[in-house]
Amino acid sequence: MLLLSLDTSTAACSVALHKDGTLLGAYELFTERTSAAMLTTLLEQVVTHSGFALHQVDAIAVAKGPGSYTGLRIGVSTAKGLCFALDKPLLAVNTLVGMAEQIRAHYPANYRLCPMIDARRMEVYCALFDASGRELAPTSAQIIDEHSFGDWLAQSPVVFFGDGAAKCQAILGSTPTAIFPDQLIIPSARTIGKLATVAFEAGQFEDMVTFEPFYLKDFMAIKPKKAIF
Incomplete structure (x- = not known):
């Protein structure tokens, strides 16, 4: 099973390709405003540089949020566009x-x-x-x-x-x-792909018509809820 994954939840942008749960390749960019400009290019490159073509991918996985409103919108719309174009199922993982x-x-x-x-x-x-x-x-x-x-x-x-x-x-x-670890941990398509492999095997696919990013809008649009922590 060949799985293409992407994460644009934050300012960073990452893509990865897994085959049967094994990471074949990944690209990560950590500069501002990279998602819109570079995402499609990175997705194509990680597949071709791993020796495959886009039509051979079995599913697309995306980090669904929470995170940056703009980043999530770009990532989910790109993932859904690929799924529609390639006729592949969509998987989503909480960031x-x-x-x-x-x-x-x-x-x-x-x-x-x-x-x-x-x-x-x-x-x-x-x-x-x-x-x-x-x-x-x-x-x-x-x-x-x-x-x-x-x-x-x-x-x-x-x-x-x-x-x-x-x-x-x-x-x-x-x-x-x-x-507090010294190293900054940034969301990554590497782990999104790893977790999405498990979801694929369980048949946990998203409805591409109704699926939307996990914005957490309800927490910001109404009065704050009682803390659960």
Whole structure:
């Protein structure tokens, strides 16, 4: 099974090609405004440079969000356009789930993982997972203050990472159980493709007519919900 994946959730832009779950090739760009200009080119190149043609791809996978409104719109519209043109199924993976997958093997079983994507002011998009990848708290938009994650931090170490973690570190950095990796973890099509392979095998395809990016708009358009962290 040949799977082409893309992630444009943030300012970074990445594409990857997996065959039966094995990574064949990937391209990543970390400059602003690369998604619209370079995405189609990168997708074509990762396939051809891996020795295949676009029509041989069995499915297209995309990071569905949360993240940048513009980036998600570009990524999803590109993925859906390819699916329609090539008559291939569409798979979608939560961006935060993909971020957690990048690092979960590097931490003990008692650690919790909290990927964060910068939203606005002191707000982040985040979720909470255990080291096996099981979701402990769902994706939400949170405004960070000194009380954030208090219950979780009292139970076990929590690893905060992603481009939104700096906001959290400024407030919770002195908490002994709050862990902040030195390396910035950026959403990547590499892990989107890895997780989408599992979804493909389970037949978890999206309806291309109704599928939309996961914007988390409801959190920003109405009054804030009670914090779940």
